[in-house]
Amino acid sequence: MKKKKQNxxxxxxxxxxxxxxxxxxxxxxxxxxxxxVALLFLILYPIMGFFLYAVYGGREGALQWLHxxxxxxxxxxxxxxxxxxxxxGLQVVxxxxxxxxxxxxxxxxxxxxxxxxxxxxxxLATLKIFFxx
Amino acid sequence: xxxSTPGKKxxxxxxxxxxxxxxxTSGLSIFNRITGIGLxxxxxxxxxxxxxxxxxxxxxxxxxxxxxxxxxxxxxMGWSWAFAFHLCMGxxxxxxxxxxxxxxxxxxxxxxxxxxASVVLTIGIWIKMLLVQI
Numbered sequence: 001m002k003k004k005k006q007n008x009x010x011x012x013x014x015x016x017x018x019x020x021x022x023x024x025x026x027x028x029x030x031x032x033x034x035x036x037v038a039l040l041f042l043i044l045y046p047i048m049g050f051f052l053y054a055v056y057g058g059r060e061g062a063l064q065w066l067h068x069x070x071x072x073x074x075x076x077x078x079x080x081x082x083x084x085x086x087x088x089g090l091q092v093v094x095x096x097x098x099x100x101x102x103x104x105x106x107x108x109x110x111x112x113x114x115x116x117x118x119x120x121x122x123x124l125a126t127l128k129i130f131f132x133x
Numbered sequence: 134x135x136x137s138t139p140g141k142k143x144x145x146x147x148x149x150x151x152x153x154x155x156x157x158t159s160g161l162s163i164f165n166r167i168t169g170i171g172l173x174x175x176x177x178x179x180x181x182x183x184x185x186x187x188x189x190x191x192x193x194x195x196x197x198x199x200x201x202x203x204x205x206x207x208x209x210m211g212w213s214w215a216f217a218f219h220l221c222m223g224x225x226x227x228x229x230x231x232x233x234x235x236x237x238x239x240x241x242x243x244x245x246x247x248x249x250a251s252v253v254l255t256i257g258i259w260i261k262m263l264l265v266q267i
Contacts, residue, residue: 033230040223043216047216048258048261051209052262052265053182053186054182054200055200056262057197059190066186079179086172086173086176089170090170118176118177121180121183122183122184125180125186129186
């Protein structure tokens with residue numbers, strides 16, 4: 001293919017470095033938007049439940065609430081989408097401020113694994129309540 | 134950038150936070166990030182609540198004891214506002230992504246609206262909570 005110099009959008013510095021684009025940023029960007037839209041619909045119900053029962057106590061009421069399949073589904077979806085959004089958001093913050101490659105890799109690994117573990121813990125606790133404590 | 138990287142010169146940087154005059158736009162952006170980080174730390178508390186609930190009454194009482202302490206109450210109130218603020222700012226970001234409200238006047242207008250909406254939403258959450266009997 002014949003390349004015309006004036007048609008290239010790459011900077012001269014970019015050409016010398018010859019790294020190309022990262023080819024993965026759009027996916028992350030899109031996921032942040034998708035999870036934020038999903039959270040708009042998912043967040044209010046579980047959060048109100050949490051605040052209600054955390055402030056007033058009512059253990060029996062909370063258990064009864066989570067025995068309903070609709071509430072349990074809402075909480076499980078919220079946990080998965082919420083932790084995904086939180087981990088990806090923290091990833092952006094870490095990538096913005098942590099420039100040392102080693103510290104960056106370790107903190108990204110920690111954030112992702114802690115988020116995944118917490119999400120699984122939450123889902124299992126919800127299922128345990130749903131199937132009867 | 135680490136100066137040790139070969140082939141990389143020290144290049145001019147965009148103005149840092151310290152030399153930037155505080156503005157509503159930058160302030161809201163910074164607070165959106167801070168509340169996001171705060172909420173990421175609040176999410177595990179939600180999981181702890183579920184875990185305490187799934188165990189027994191004594192464990193749940195312990196959780197309530199922490200939640201009802203002064204620090205617990207301040208944290209819960211803080212998280213409720215952070216949640217409302219991050220939600221309103223998120224909606225503002227989604228509208229920008231759709232190409233709406235992008236000129237500077239609208240950016241300020243939606244900024245004030247989002248700020249006010251977050252306060253109204255927080256007060257609304259707590260009023261609704263006070264009204265509910267369980």
